[in-house]
Amino acid sequence: MGANERNSVIDPRRQQAVAAALRAFLPPQSVLYDAEDTQPYECDGLTAYRRVPMVVALPETEEQVRRVLQTCHAMDVPVVPRGAGTGLSGGALPLADGVLLSMAKFMRVLRVDPAARLAVVQPGVRNAAISDVVAPLGLYYAPDPSSQIACSIGGNVAENSGGVHCLKYGLTVHNVLGIRGYTIEGEPIAFGSEAPDAPGYDLLALAIGSEGLLAVVTEVTVKLLPKPQFARVVMASFDDVEKAGAAVAAVIAEGIIPAGLEMMDQPATRAVEAFVHADYDVDAAAILLAESDGTPEEVEEEIARIKSVLERAGATRMTVSRDEAERLRFWSGRKAAFPAMGRISPDYYCMDGTIPRRRLGEVLRFIAGLEKKYGLRCPNVFHAGDGNLHPLILFDANDPNELERTEQFAAEVLEKCVEVGGTITGEHGVGIEKIDQMCVQFHPDELEVFHAVKRVFDSKGLLNPGKAVPTLHRCAEFGRMHVHHGQLKHPELPRF
Amino acid sequence: MADAVQSLADRVRAAADAGMRLCLRGGGTKDFYGGALEGEPLDTRAHAGVVRYDPTELVITARCGTPLAQLEATLDENGQMLAFEPPHFARDGRAATLGGCVAAGLSGPRRAAAGALRDFVLGAVLLDGRARVLRFGGEVMKNVAGYDVARLLAGSLGTLGVLLEVSLKVLPRPVEELSLRLELTQDAAIAQLNAWGGQPLPISASAWCDGLLHLRLSGAAAAVRAARSVIGGEALAGDVATAFWRSVREQTHAFFASEAPLWRLAVPSTTPLLALSAAPFIEWGGALRWVPTRPGDPIPREAAARAGGHATLFRAQDKSAGAFAPLDAVSMRLHRGLKAALDPSGIFNRGRIYPDL
Numbered sequence: 001m002g003a004n005e006r007n008s009v010i011d012p013r014r015q016q017a018v019a020a021a022l023r024a025f026l027p028p029q030s031v032l033y034d035a036e037d038t039q040p041y042e043c044d045g046l047t048a049y050r051r052v053p054m055v056v057a058l059p060e061t062e063e064q065v066r067r068v069l070q071t072c073h074a075m076d077v078p079v080v081p082r083g084a085g086t087g088l089s090g091g092a093l094p095l096a097d098g099v100l101l102s103m104a105k106f107m108r109v110l111r112v113d114p115a116a117r118l119a120v121v122q123p124g125v126r127n128a129a130i131s132d133v134v135a136p137l138g139l140y141y142a143p144d145p146s147s148q149i150a151c152s153i154g155g156n157v158a159e160n161s162g163g164v165h166c167l168k169y170g171l172t173v174h175n176v177l178g179i180r181g182y183t184i185e186g187e188p189i190a191f192g193s194e195a196p197d198a199p200g201y202d203l204l205a206l207a208i209g210s211e212g213l214l215a216v217v218t219e220v221t222v223k224l225l226p227k228p229q230f231a232r233v234v235m236a237s238f239d240d241v242e243k244a245g246a247a248v249a250a251v252i253a254e255g256i257i258p259a260g261l262e263m264m265d266q267p268a269t270r271a272v273e274a275f276v277h278a279d280y281d282v283d284a285a286a287i288l289l290a291e292s293d294g295t296p297e298e299v300e301e302e303i304a305r306i307k308s309v310l311e312r313a314g315a316t317r318m319t320v321s322r323d324e325a326e327r328l329r330f331w332s333g334r335k336a337a338f339p340a341m342g343r344i345s346p347d348y349y350c351m352d353g354t355i356p357r358r359r360l361g362e363v364l365r366f367i368a369g370l371e372k373k374y375g376l377r378c379p380n381v382f383h384a385g386d387g388n389l390h391p392l393i394l395f396d397a398n399d400p401n402e403l404e405r406t407e408q409f410a411a412e413v414l415e416k417c418v419e420v421g422g423t424i425t426g427e428h429g430v431g432i433e434k435i436d437q438m439c440v441q442f443h444p445d446e447l448e449v450f451h452a453v454k455r456v457f458d459s460k461g462l463l464n465p466g467k468a469v470p471t472l473h474r475c476a477e478f479g480r481m482h483v484h485h486g487q488l489k490h491p492e493l494p495r496f
Numbered sequence: 497m498a499d500a501v502q503s504l505a506d507r508v509r510a511a512a513d514a515g516m517r518l519c520l521r522g523g524g525t526k527d528f529y530g531g532a533l534e535g536e537p538l539d540t541r542a543h544a545g546v547v548r549y550d551p552t553e554l555v556i557t558a559r560c561g562t563p564l565a566q567l568e569a570t571l572d573e574n575g576q577m578l579a580f581e582p583p584h585f586a587r588d589g590r591a592a593t594l595g596g597c598v599a600a601g602l603s604g605p606r607r608a609a610a611g612a613l614r615d616f617v618l619g620a621v622l623l624d625g626r627a628r629v630l631r632f633g634g635e636v637m638k639n640v641a642g643y644d645v646a647r648l649l650a651g652s653l654g655t656l657g658v659l660l661e662v663s664l665k666v667l668p669r670p671v672e673e674l675s676l677r678l679e680l681t682q683d684a685a686i687a688q689l690n691a692w693g694g695q696p697l698p699i700s701a702s703a704w705c706d707g708l709l710h711l712r713l714s715g716a717a718a719a720v721r722a723a724r725s726v727i728g729g730e731a732l733a734g735d736v737a738t739a740f741w742r743s744v745r746e747q748t749h750a751f752f753a754s755e756a757p758l759w760r761l762a763v764p765s766t767t768p769l770l771a772l773s774a775a776p777f778i779e780w781g782g783a784l785r786w787v788p789t790r791p792g793d794p795i796p797r798e799a800a801a802r803a804g805g806h807a808t809l810f811r812a813q814d815k816s817a818g819a820f821a822p823l824d825a826v827s828m829r830l831h832r833g834l835k836a837a838l839d840p841s842g843i844f845n846r847g848r849i850y851p852d853l
């Protein structure tokens with residue numbers, strides 16, 4: 001972590017020059033530079049890092065985006081794209097010498113093709129809005145991040161966002177058919193298509209999850225799925241977190257891929273229950289939510305199988321949602337987990353590591369040890385089906401000492417994820433937040449390849465610089481060595 | 497196995513030093529695919545074997561030389577499968593390897609329902625043009641650290657380096673499968689497939705040829721039963737169905753017997769009947785159309801492009817028309833840049849995708 005590699009002072013002459021260049025083709029209200037206008041853009045969902053941008057540009061046509069990029073490229077001004085600003089890794093953190101390119105005005109659903117089951121939307125369209133628009137057609141857009149009522153599809157593409165249903169239905173990369181946009185030089189790009197298997201390299205896959213470093217996305221074609229006729233969720237209690245983890249493996253070993261498979265530990269259920277009253281069992285050490293969807297017959301069959309597996313795995317209590325309202329209530333708790341933490345602590349810090357599920361017990365014990373070591377609480381919510389952990393460290397940002405301890409706590413957790421064969425980020429992205437942990441996950445040669453990829457798209461390094469991929473120099477200073485699958489037992493040893 | 501990597505790395509280093517081109521090759525079952533082979537053969541088969549497989553993690557990691565049949569047998573023993581049903585194209589004693597399968601990036605009948613090969617790639621270990629061993633992605637379902645280079649390698653036809661190891665997501669085999677046969681014209685089949693696609697039906701494969709539509713249903717027993725009553729048609733006996741879908745996946749179906757050049761047209765699934773020189777074989781709910789051409793027939797690249805798709809010259813003696821549809825100038829520049837980033841001396845599989853790549 002640490003955002004302070006670049007200058008944080010705005011140069012007023014430069015600011016005037018850049019704003020004037022942009023106002024040559026953007027209306028005045030689309031170019032902001034007064035501090036009171038640019039302040040709202042100072043951070044994304046990772047509020048611990050803030051920086052006021054030099055200029056904010058709010059284009060509303062593709063041609064304007066192209067010209068903003070061309071202008072910035074010609075003037076050597078860095079550009080930070082921004083969607084809805086809900087990102088949790090500081091990916092949209094502005095630069096004091098840069099233009100913040102807000103895609104907020106790209107709000108239109110351009111085309112819905114019910115027969116081909118796809119929609120073409122602008123990047124500022126909110127994730128949930130897509131499903132709302134196509135609901136009357138019996139269709140929906142599957143990836144459902146908890147932030148879905150606020151986050152934009154452009155941000156989803158940039159982060160390869162997931163949701164509670166991605167075990168069965170996949171991540172953004174599995175549900176986007178194509179994108180259009182521009183490189184930093186203003187050259188048009190079009191990756192993927194409505195036809196399968198576009199020729200050449202899979203540039204669509206490369207662009208998805210690239211955190212706004214390779215291109216600015218101006219149009220997204222998403223796949224729509226027929227809405228399952230019916231869904232029910234089993235809520236199961238366990239008296240031990242590791243038993244709950246073993247139950248998840250048992251469900252999968254049985255050949256079942258639930259539509260959703262989520263876990264929360266007791267501190268998390270207690271915080272959530274007080275907030276949304278979802279009827280969670282607050283005495284359980286952990287609860288599992290396992291959803292089945294499909295035809296009513298199919299759901300009955302699968303729910304019965306899930307229940308019998310969970311029972312054998314030691315569930316102490318099970319409730320199956322009786323109707324849609326109850327199903328949504330069971331999920332409401334899980335989906336409100338983050339804001340619920342905001343009610344019991346001044347601040348919370350959300351981690352996003354993914355681990356092989358079989359290492360869950362070990363990682364949770366490790367986290368419990370860190371709670372003692374740092375004197376901070378850390379409830380856990382967990383996309384259990386795909387091994388994606390969201391430990392939430394509770395802290396008070398006004399206490400600099402707590403913030404520092406939180407950062408160290410988080411860093412230790414992420415490095416543990418790498419050590420057990422996982423990753424530092426499952427869906428929230430590296431951004432500015434986990435940039436140092438990239439040095440732990442990747443070998444310098446691999447980081448060098450990432451930089452080479454970046455140069456192919458952006459030779460001047462102007463699009464969202466300083467995010468996602470650390471410089472080798474930074475890694476050397478950070479002094480952590482690359483670990484892989486625990487082969488290296490002493491990540492704390494300096495490399496030189 | 498370290499020895500096998502070492503010897504591959506030595507060959508790559510020597511080739512880069514000498515400016516000599518290499519032709520990466522596993523079982524050679526996909527030799528026909530893409531542009532003509534160029535360079536000294538580099539056999540990947542010595543680097544073989546499953547590295548890690550824990551069925552409850554839904555991931556298998558194996559070395560590039562692992563025979564695809566062996567990998568699938570291992571999964572099968574545990575009730576799991578490669579859901580994208582990759583074609584092996586095993587012929588004349590040649591057996592497909594995992595590395596070749598991922599490099600070719602081809603998916604089979606289940607693709608429209610389950611996803612393409614690239615959707616299942618979680619991680620890869622690459623030996624690049626500087627003989628560096630590089631790991632991208634990993635063995636977990638969700639991973640957004642760094643650019644998704646592992647997925648980029650899927651379908652790159654060996655032009656970016658030697659895939660040493662691949663981690664793939666695997667899925668449980670469906671509880672129940674049932675195949676149906678219906679008589680339908682081409683128009684009606686395309687319309688019907690798209691209409692069914694918009695309903696929550698467990699259709700896991702479709703194939704239309706010569707007035708007959710075959711469908712495969714996969715899922716919970718109840719779902720398969722319910723879908724059968726919606727769709728109708730005549731049910732196939734289990735072994736007949738298995739043989740049929742294998743003949744589609746492996747292109748041993750009579751349609752593919754001809755020696756004529758075979759084109760693979762990928763189009764939006766709703767594309768109505770295309771004006772082609774022969775009746776096509778249609779898969780993937782209408783999105784994949786195979787068509788042979790005779791001498792003098794127009795090549796179907798235009799027709800595919802007009803429909804919003806693209807055409808690949810899949811099997812042919814003469815590929816002077818180019819195996820793959822050409823790219824726009826910006827994409828081509830990006831391709832060249834990526835090639836140079838991973839294979840700066842241009843030694844791997846030159847010309848396999850595009851002449852200058």
Ligand SMILES: Cc1cc2nc3c(=O)[nH]c(=O)nc-3n(C[C@H](O)[C@H](O)[C@H](O)COP(=O)(O)OP(=O)(O)OC[C@H]3O[C@@H](n4cnc5c(N)ncnc54)[C@H](O)[C@@H]3O)c2cc1C
Nearest residue numbers: 083084085086087091146152154155156158161162212217
């Ligand atoms: C309460 C809460 C719950 C969340 N739950 C989840 C969850 O369940 N799953 C999950 O995956 N994430 C979750 N997130 C994280 C966040 O919502 C996602 O990362 C989301 O995709 C970000 O979208 P955004 O529009 O807010 O993007 P922003 O935060 O504005 O930007 C994110 C990144 O995308 C880039 N970007 C944005 N638009 C474009 C564009 N048009 N072109 C190029 N680059 C662009 C930015 O530069 C930045 O790097 C959650 C966040 C919050 C606050």
